[in-house]
Amino acid sequence: MIRTTTMYFFLFVFVLLFAACYDKQREQQLVQREQALLEKEKQFALKETEYQALIKMRDSLLARRMADSGKKEDMVNVNWPPEIAGLWNGKVVCTESSCSDYVAGDVRTDVWEFGSDSSQLVAKVINNNKLIRVYTAVYNNNQARLHFKTDAATDKQVEMNILLNEISAAKIKGLRILTIDDKCTAKFSVELSRVPNKD
Missing domain, CATH: 2.40.128.20 (Calycin beta-barrel core domain)
Known part of the structure; x- marks a missing residue:
């Protein structure tokens, strides 16, 4: 009877240890996924920042072009010749x-x-x-x-x-x-x- 109880005790301890290891593996996988997601979010934020900077640069170039020419029509009047349009x-x-x-x-x-x-x-x-x-x-x-x-x-x-x-x-x-x-x-x-x- 004592041997059976001892066997059940060791089996119970083994199951607990195995479950704890399995939980740690899953936790590590979740941490890795979370880190990968954070990295993708950082890359997306960087691309968004670059995009906004390009938009600002385009707007400033268009504004400078308009100021240099002194005419708003120059910016708007971008047309193909009639034989091509x-x-x-x-x-x-x-x-x-x-x-x-x-x-x-x-x-x-x-x-x-x-x-x-x-x-x-x-x-x-x-x-x-x-x-x-x-x-x-x-x-x-x-x-x-x-x-x-x-x-x-x-x-x-x-x-x-x-x-x-x-x-x-x-x-x-x-x-x-x-x-x-x-x-x-x-x-x-x-x-x-x-x-x-x-x-």
């Missing part, structure tokens, strides 16, 4: 590629809209009534340079540069160069034709 049917053909995502001969058709936001020229690419991409743009000497880069947080870093250097009221032609993760390059011919008015 508006909707275009686009055909983009891959001409050469070192990227596995693109093959020479691939063709993509979209609608392009040349317009502006409050501070710069933009070109929007639309497919099936969905906005696919927004290029920032610069127009000089009858040439348009368009640029797009994915957000730094995305897994695949894509940068696109377009030079539109054959511009008329009915057709625009040029070249797009795309790089992925600074490892491969694909080149495309770009041909845009004016969307007819529905008058």
Whole structure:
């Protein structure tokens, strides 16, 4: 009887020790998760601070630009020339590629809209009534340079540069160069034709 009681006592002590160890492991896991969450919150707060600083810098640059020019219209009057502004049917053909995502001969058709936001020229690419991409743009000497880069947080870093250097009221032609993760390059011919008015 004493042996059985002693055995039960040791079994009881063993179960308590095991339960205590298990609780400590769970507690350690919770502490690690909490630390990881705090670290992510710090990173998010840092990105938010950087974002706010960029917004302030943009606003101050726009204010300085407005003050330097002395005209509010300069800031607002960012427009494409009439022969470019508006909707275009686009055909983009891959001409050469070192990227596995693109093959020479691939063709993509979209609608392009040349317009502006409050501070710069933009070109929007639309497919099936969905906005696919927004290029920032610069127009000089009858040439348009368009640029797009994915957000730094995305897994695949894509940068696109377009030079539109054959511009008329009915057709625009040029070249797009795309790089992925600074490892491969694909080149495309770009041909845009004016969307007819529905008058």
